Amino acid sequence: MRKFVTPVGNEGMYILDTASWRIVKPVMNKEKCVECGICLTYCPVNSIEFKSDKYIINYDFCKGCGICSNECPKTAIDMIEEGDER
Ligand code: SF4
Numbered sequence: 001m002r003k004f005v006t007p008v009g010n011e012g013m014y015i016l017d018t019a020s021w022r023i024v025k026p027v028m029n030k031e032k033c034v035e036c037g038i039c040l041t042y043c044p045v046n047s048i049e050f051k052s053d054k055y056i057i058n059y060d061f062c063k064g065c066g067i068c069s070n071e072c073p074k075t076a077i078d079m080i081e082e083g084d085e086r
């Protein structure tokens with residue numbers, strides 16, 4: 001699993017496993033998504049990527065903050081309980 005590296009504190013760089021913080025996870029509804037890219041812009045840990053002409057969520061980094069869901073203008077991202085996969 002990849003880690004998120006961030007400069008924090010007096011001792012230099014810390015490596016954070018931000019995915020381990022997640023208790024709820026974002027799930028994208030492809031039928032509602034209009035591919036505007038707003039979710040990618042707002043994600044604080046760069047967990048949303050544009051690959052093969054579509055937006056996808058990288059769960060290696062996603063910390064479950066819900067910002068993408070709040071900012072999506074089409075309510076195309078639902079936050080669900082971890083383990084409650086569809
Ligand atoms: S913000 Fe919503 S509509 Fe826009 S790309 Fe992300 S999921 Fe799709």
Ligand code: SF4
Nearest residue numbers: 043062063065066068
């Ligand atoms: S829940 Fe937070 S960390 Fe995860 S993809 Fe959305 S904005 Fe990024």
